[in-house]
Amino acid sequence: TKTWLPGGPLQDKQSDAAGYVLGLHVPGFFDKFLNINKCLLQSEPANKVLKAIQECWRDPNLGLCPYDVHSHAGFLKLLMLRSGRDVNTGLPELMVNFVTSSYKPELLKPLVEKISPILEVAAPIEQSQKGEIREVEERDKVSIVNNVNTSVGNTSVGEDEYILHGKSTITETLRGLAFEISANSFFQTNTRQAEVLYGLIEEYADLKGDGSEIVLDLFCGTGTIGLTLARKARHVYGYEVVPQAISDARRNAKLNEIHNATFVQGDLNKIDVNFGKDFPKPDIIISGDVYLSSSPSCIRSVFYPNRPGMHMKLIKYLLKLQSPRIIYVSCNPATCARDLDYLCHGSVEHNIKGCYKLKRLRPVDMFPNTPHIECVCLLELH
Numbered sequence: 001t002k003t004w005l006p007g008g009p010l011q012d013k014q015s016d017a018a019g020y021v022l023g024l025h026v027p028g029f030f031d032k033f034l035n036i037n038k039c040l041l042q043s044e045p046a047n048k049v050l051k052a053i054q055e056c057w058r059d060p061n062l063g064l065c066p067y068d069v070h071s072h073a074g075f076l077k078l079l080m081l082r083s084g085r086d087v088n089t090g091l092p093e094l095m096v097n098f099v100t101s102s103y104k105p106e107l108l109k110p111l112v113e114k115i116s117p118i119l120e121v122a123a124p125i126e127q128s129q130k131g132e133i134r135e136v137e138e139r140d141k142v143s144i145v146n147n148v149n150t151s152v153g154n155t156s157v158g159e160d161e162y163i164l165h166g167k168s169t170i171t172e173t174l175r176g177l178a179f180e181i182s183a184n185s186f187f188q189t190n191t192r193q194a195e196v197l198y199g200l201i202e203e204y205a206d207l208k209g210d211g212s213e214i215v216l217d218l219f220c221g222t223g224t225i226g227l228t229l230a231r232k233a234r235h236v237y238g239y240e241v242v243p244q245a246i247s248d249a250r251r252n253a254k255l256n257e258i259h260n261a262t263f264v265q266g267d268l269n270k271i272d273v274n275f276g277k278d279f280p281k282p283d284i285i286i287s288g289d290v291y292l293s294s295s296p297s298c299i300r301s302v303f304y305p306n307r308p309g310m311h312m313k314l315i316k317y318l319l320k321l322q323s324p325r326i327i328y329v330s331c332n333p334a335t336c337a338r339d340l341d342y343l344c345h346g347s348v349e350h351n352i353k354g355c356y357k358l359k360r361l362r363p364v365d366m367f368p369n370t371p372h373i374e375c376v377c378l379l380e381l382h
C-alpha cells in the first residue's frame, strides 16, 4: 500500500488555525486537502506513524513550515507512507518518505526521533517460517528517507534522496518473488490484487515454458511483470524511465536468482531514438500505459486522471516490431480503447495501419471503492 498525504490549504478553514492540514486531496482539487488521522487502507504501523506526526508537526518549536502549492514557499511538501512485507516472515515493513523543498535534516530530526521507535516496536521480533522466534535487526525493517524536491510541481520524486534512518528500500513479495522497492520506484499499490493482475497477465502470456520466447516488458517499473514471467522465458527485457526503478529491477533479478533478465533505462516516448537499433525481436510484448513518472501518486491519480496512454511514436514502433502477441495493461479505459483501436484498425490521421486483433480483455479491480479499473488486453497479430 502506498498513501500520499500532502499538506496544503484547508478545505474547511474552521478546523485549523494555521490553515494547513496533513491529509488527502479533495477530489477534483490540486490545492485542497482533507485532514486524516487514520486510513483504513493502511497498515497499523503506518497509522501509528501518521498519528505521531499529526500530533507534533504543527508544534511551533519544531519550526516545520508546510509547503504552499500557490506561493511555492515552505518546507514540508509530501509525506509518503508505504507498507511492505518481510519476505521470510510476512511481517510488515514500513517506509516513511518526507518530501521537502530543501535539505534541512536538522528540521526533520525530531520527527524521525518520534517515529523510529514506533516503527521498530512494530517488528522487533520475528517468527521464521520454521516457527523459531528470533530477534531481528530492527533497522532492517524500517526505512525513513528524505526526498528533496526543489521544483514547484507537486511531485514526490526528489532530485536527491537521503536516508534518515534504517535502509533505503522496503520489501514486498509478489507471486513467490521478493521485490526491493525504493521510494521513487513504482510498485502496485494493492498487493493482493496485483497477485490477481499478474496471474492474469501470465495466463494471457501463455508462454510455452520451454525457454524459447523473448519477452519485452515495457514501462517495467521495478521489473515485477518481467521477473514473474522470466522463469518460463528465454530472456526478458524491461524498459523504464526512472533510474531507481531500473536499479531496483536489476537488484530484484539477482535477489530472486533470475539470470535471464536485462533492464534498460530510457524514455519509451522517444523509443525510436533511445532504443531504435538495439531493440530485441520479441515473441510477446507486455506494455503498460504511460503512468506519468512525474506524478506517481496512485491515490492522487484516482482523482486526477493523468494517464495519457501510449505515445504515438511507441504505437508506430510496436506496429513495426510485429510481435506475435501484445498484452496491454492499462489503468485508463479511455486511452486504452483509443490505443487498441490504433493497434487494431490503424488511423488515417496518423498514417498507421493496424495489424492486431483483440482476443481477450478483462478488467481487474485494483482500486476498490473508486470508479477506476485496470484492464488487461490480449492482442494477436493477424
Ligand SMILES: C[S@@+](CC[C@H](N)C(=O)[O-])C[C@H]1O[C@@H](n2cnc3c(N)ncnc32)[C@H](O)[C@@H]1O
Pocket: 185, 186, 187, 188, 218, 219, 220, 221, 222, 223, 224, 225, 239, 240, 241, 242, 245, 266, 267, 268, 269, 288, 289, 290, 291, 292, 293
Ligand atoms: C503503472 S507503472 C507500471 C510498472 C510495472 N509494469 C508494474 O506493473 O509494476 C508505469 C511505469 O512506467 C514508467 N514510465 C512512465 N513514463 C515512461 C516513459 N516515457 N518511458 C519509460 N517508462 C515510463 C513509470 O516510471 C512507471 O514505473
